[in-house]
Amino acid sequence: MDQNTQYEPRAGSGALFCLGHPSHALRPGEVICSVCGALAAHTTLGIYEVRKLLGTGRSGHAYQAIHQRSGQPVAIKLFPAYTANPELWEAARREVRVTTALRHNSILSVFSCSTWSSEQLDGGSGAHFERSSSGSTNLYLLTLCQYIPGALRHFVAYLQNSENQQAIYQQGGSPRALVMHVLQQIGSALTAAHARGLAHGALVPGNILFSSYERVWVADFGLARLQPPPAPYLAPELYMAAQASQQGNAQAYWNAVSAASDQYMFAALCQQLLPQTLPAQEYEPLLPILSRALHPKPERRYPSLQLLIQDMVTLTSRPVQMPVSQQFKQPQIAGTRLAATPSGISSSSFDRGSGRRNSAPLTPLPAFPSGPLTPALPATPITPAMPLTPADWEKRGDKLFTMREYDEALKAYHRAIEINAGKASIWLALGDTYFALERYKEALMAYEQAMHINPNDPQIWLNRGTVLDALGRHQEALDCYDRADQLRSS
Numbered sequence: 410m411d412q413n414t415q416y417e418p419r420a421g422s423g424a425l426f427c428l429g430h431p432s433h434a435l436r437p438g439e440v441i442c443s444v445c446g447a448l449a450a451h452t453t454l455g456i457y458e459v460r461k462l463l464g465t466g467r468s469g470h471a472y473q474a475i476h477q478r479s480g481q482p483v484a485i486k487l488f489p490a491y492t493a494n495p496e497l498w499e500a501a502r503r504e505v506r507v508t509t510a511l512r513h514n515s516i517l518s519v520f521s522c523s524t525w526s527s528e529q530l531d532g533g534s535g536a537h538f539e540r541s542s543s544g545s546t547n548l549y550l551l552t553l554c555q556y557i558p559g560a561l562r563h564f565v566a567y568l569q570n571s572e573n574q575q576a577i578y579q580q581g582g583s584p585r586a587l588v589m590h591v592l593q594q595i596g597s598a599l600t601a602a603h604a605r606g607l608a609h610g611a612l613v614p615g616n617i618l619f620s621s622y623e624r625v626w627v628a629d630f631g632l633a634r635l636q637p638p639p640a641p642y643l644a645p646e647l648y649m650a651a652q653a654s655q656q657g658n659a660q661a662y663w664n665a666v667s668a669a670s671d672q673y674m675f676a677a678l679c680q681q682l683l684p685q686t687l688p689a690q691e692y693e694p695l696l697p698i699l700s701r702a703l704h705p706k707p708e709r710r711y712p713s714l715q716l717l718i719q720d721m722v723t724l725t726s727r728p729v730q731m732p733v734s735q736q737f738k739q740p741q742i743a744g745t746r747l748a749a750t751p752s753g754i755s756s757s758s759f760d761r762g763s764g765r766r767n768s769a770p771l772t773p774l775p776a777f778p779s780g781p782l783t784p785a786l787p788a789t790p791i792t793p794a795m796p797l798t799p800a801d802w803e804k805r806g807d808k809l810f811t812m813r814e815y816d817e818a819l820k821a822y823h824r825a826i827e828i829n830a831g832k833a834s835i836w837l838a839l840g841d842t843y844f845a846l847e848r849y850k851e852a853l854m855a856y857e858q859a860m861h862i863n864p865n866d867p868q869i870w871l872n873r874g875t876v877l878d879a880l881g882r883h884q885e886a887l888d889c890y891d892r893a894d895q896l897r898s899s
């Protein structure tokens with residue numbers, strides 16, 4: 410049984426439970442637990458139903474939720490108001506948009522980033538959620554992104570297993586090549602962001618996610634810098650800003666992070682990862698490279714992360730001669746059971762010492778594939794064998810949207826509209842997809858079409874407001890939010 414199910418209320422039991430660990434009963438009507446701050450099980454946010462707590466980070470909780478129509482899982486994060494100020498949240502939203510627009514293979518983009526208040530829960534229909542009236546004490550920054558099942562600890566556990574190591578060799582690879590492949594993806598994501606003048610700000614293990622052992626994602630661009638990370642990831646030049654942030658000046662840390670501090674955090678991550686996954690003969694030659702990147706003075710580090718990675722790649726491409734008997738002495742980690750399957754491995758140093766609570770049980774990764782590279786998500790065929798109804802096309806579009814296949818989602822929604830142009834929800838979904846693609850003018854047209862069909866849906870007004878904001882038409886956006894508020898209260 411999934412460990413987490415014991416914390417969920419039984420369907421139809423009528424009792425309200427929070428998703429915190431250990432779970433406990435909530436008072437009637439309570440959406441956010443007043444004791445531990447976790448959401449109530451089965452809370453619905455827009456079209457998503459919250460299913461379980463994934464973990465608790467530096468500034469909030471992460472949950473798995475299900476898109477109610479397509480059944481696709483997504484990850485939802487809630488940052489409570491005390492974690493940042495509204496100006497920083499606005500800056501985070503802008504940065505989320507810029508990193509999403511990079512469309513980098515290893516940057517986990519955020520579908521939606523908005524403010525939300527638990528007082529205004531009434532289940533809207535779209536993907537942008539509700540804005541709360543300013544000054545609410547129950548205000549949260551809510552983000553929604555693709556659910557990625559694997560964590561860094563799963564990757565470590567996988568490589569620590571001797572049967573898996575043998576399988577990798579049999580497939581013509583090597584654990585060293587796999588580790589470097591993963592590090593290169595992380596480095597490439599950071600380099601792409603740095604080229605746009607954006608720093609990540611907290612490259613901690615919780616922000617490294619895996620959709621297969623070869624496919625890695627860096628999460629929380631634009632959000633990670635809202636709070637400083639713990640040691641050993643915090644670069645020395647950030648100490649004072651981190652202190653200021655802890656005393657309530659979150660802006661200080663936001664402003665202080667840089668490409669050089671990301672380089673430090675990346676090297677700190679390598680320093681943790683390499684000894685756990687490779688034998689000493691393979692990782693020790695990399696230590697001088699890492700010490701340069703970990704230099705207390707940023708100007709003494711590599712000029713860029715790209716150069717650091719290049720040096721690592723050059724060094725690791727040299728063959729290392731080892732007798733077979735010496736290969737992969739597994740580090741002994743107290744309490745760790747090395748199992749044949751990754752889901753059986755329960756801890757590594759990535760679970761400890763970071764000052765964070767990772768309370769959710771491990772999520773098993775899909776079986777290691779037999780081929781070389783596994784795509785993040787299977788492509789969904791867009792042309793079905795049987796003619797589809799508009800509802801089928803809409804559902805297909807929803808599924809593709811959740812999988813970030815926005816171009817394919819557009820095609821599906823357009824097919825739905827060709828058959829039935831009179832349904833507001835399809836136009837709304839089309840607008841959301843154009844919005845995700847940053848095609849704001851087309852998004853606006855789609856929302857206006859939806860509004861023409863159903864002028865009294867507050868969600869449509871909210872989403873129209875969001876796109877007007879993105880187009881710089883802020884006054885019109887405010888009018889839309891006001892109208893949405895009026896419709897809600899009427």
Ligand SMILES: Nc1ncnc2c1ncn2[C@@H]1O[C@H](COP(=O)(O)OP(=O)(O)OP(=O)(O)O)[C@@H](O)[C@H]1O
Pocket residue numbers: 463464465466467468469470471484486554555556557558559560611613614615616618628629633638765767
């Ligand atoms: N998109 C996601 N898909 C699946 N699991 C996720 C996703 N995002 C986060 N998680 C899981 O939820 C946990 C908590 O995430 P959260 O972002 O709140 O904190 P963190 O990344 O661990 O730490 P930090 O607050 O320092 O970023 C993560 O450790 C990770 O295991």
